[in-house]
Amino acid sequence: MNAIVQTQQLTKHFRSQVAIENIDLAIEQGSIYGLLGPNGAGKSTLLKHLVGLLRPTSGQVLIAGEPWQRKHLWHIGTLIESPSLYGHLTARENLKVHTYLLGLPQRRIDEVLEQVELSNVGDKKVAQYSLGMKQRLGIASALLSKPNLLILDEPTNGLDPAGIREMRQLIQRFCEQGMTVLVSSHILSEVEHIVTHLGIISKGRLRYQGTLQELMKYGQQRLEIETLQVQQAVALLRTSYPDVQSNGTKILLAGANAETAHIVTLLTQHGIAITKVDAAQDDLEALFLRIVESGDYR
Numbered sequence: 001m002n003a004i005v006q007t008q009q010l011t012k013h014f015r016s017q018v019a020i021e022n023i024d025l026a027i028e029q030g031s032i033y034g035l036l037g038p039n040g041a042g043k044s045t046l047l048k049h050l051v052g053l054l055r056p057t058s059g060q061v062l063i064a065g066e067p068w069q070r071k072h073l074w075h076i077g078t079l080i081e082s083p084s085l086y087g088h089l090t091a092r093e094n095l096k097v098h099t100y101l102l103g104l105p106q107r108r109i110d111e112v113l114e115q116v117e118l119s120n121v122g123d124k125k126v127a128q129y130s131l132g133m134k135q136r137l138g139i140a141s142a143l144l145s146k147p148n149l150l151i152l153d154e155p156t157n158g159l160d161p162a163g164i165r166e167m168r169q170l171i172q173r174f175c176e177q178g179m180t181v182l183v184s185s186h187i188l189s190e191v192e193h194i195v196t197h198l199g200i201i202s203k204g205r206l207r208y209q210g211t212l213q214e215l216m217k218y219g220q221q222r223l224e225i226e227t228l229q230v231q232q233a234v235a236l237l238r239t240s241y242p243d244v245q246s247n248g249t250k251i252l253l254a255g256a257n258a259e260t261a262h263i264v265t266l267l268t269q270h271g272i273a274i275t276k277v278d279a280a281q282d283d284l285e286a287l288f289l290r291i292v293e294s295g296d297y298r
């Protein structure tokens with residue numbers, strides 16, 4: 001694998017609190033990597049190490065195979081927490097401040113405004129911008145130095161559905177332009193349609209890393225049977241299937257698909273009328289929640 005970013009056994013303690021522990025992250029060049037986890041899981045702490053905002057307690061960060069150095073920041077664009085913008089200035093003026101500070105040519109301003117689709121409102125004061133526009137302007141500023149890696153910490157946080165869709169489209173376009181994008185979120189559905197790879201973090205540990213397709217293989221199959229006599233059916237099945245569950249209207253049997261014919265026969269022989277039989281599989285959301293809650297995906 002051609003990794004643009006790696007962490008090796010990355011660990012950070014804040015006094016006695018362990019924020020992240022032994023994280024081995026590997027982000028492939030050209031990928032859109034979704035770092036997912038609930039609030040407080042350690043996403044921001046991890047991302048801050050990649051841009052030098054935090055130093056590890058132990059372990060290390062490698063950028064393109066080299067131990068992290070400040071010079072790498074020229075190739076990394078970041079949006080971590082809210083972008084720092086001057087509301088009384090226009091978008092163009094805000095970007096001018098950044099180009100000046102970074103010693104970059106002024107022509108980059110129009111180029112990055114174009115990239116985030118703000119060219120037509122570039123002369124509007126930022127105080128009049130919507131949250132989505134401010135996020136895009138923050139990304140424009142991150143793009144000024146032509147980075148090949150973009151790190152976005154919860155860029156869709158607080159955006160309305162249209163803003164979320166625009167952000168997704170932008171991220172996909174950056175990837176098509178050759179950038180690698182690392183995007184964090186605590187909501188799977190906000191990123192699942194665009195990411196090529198996924199890292200799931202909970203309680204400071206990386207619980208899963210790989211493609212979405214690989215993860216889907218761990219989705220548990222279950223048999224769902226609908227009947228009006230749920231209680232009798234559960235009582236009957238419990239002797240052979242101790243894990244049988246019901247949700248009031250359905251009987252749920254994990255991993256019992258191979259025995260569908262036997263189960264249906266057993267129920268009908270005992271006079272239990274079946275109205276529907278379905279073979280279902282965990283969707284991504286169910287898998288994600290299982291990993292976050294149990295810490296394991298198998």
Ligand SMILES: Nc1ncnc2c1ncn2[C@@H]1O[C@H](COP(=O)(O)OP(=O)(O)OP(=O)(O)O)[C@@H](O)[C@H]1O
Pocket residue numbers: 014017018019037038039040041042043044045046186
């Ligand atoms: N500067 C700090 N001092 C002490 N504890 C911290 C500090 N920064 C983070 N933590 C703790 O480390 C843990 C991980 O926090 P972090 O902000 O990385 O999580 P997160 O996944 O980004 O959550 P969120 O989605 O809420 O931002 C939390 O328990 C948090 O309280």
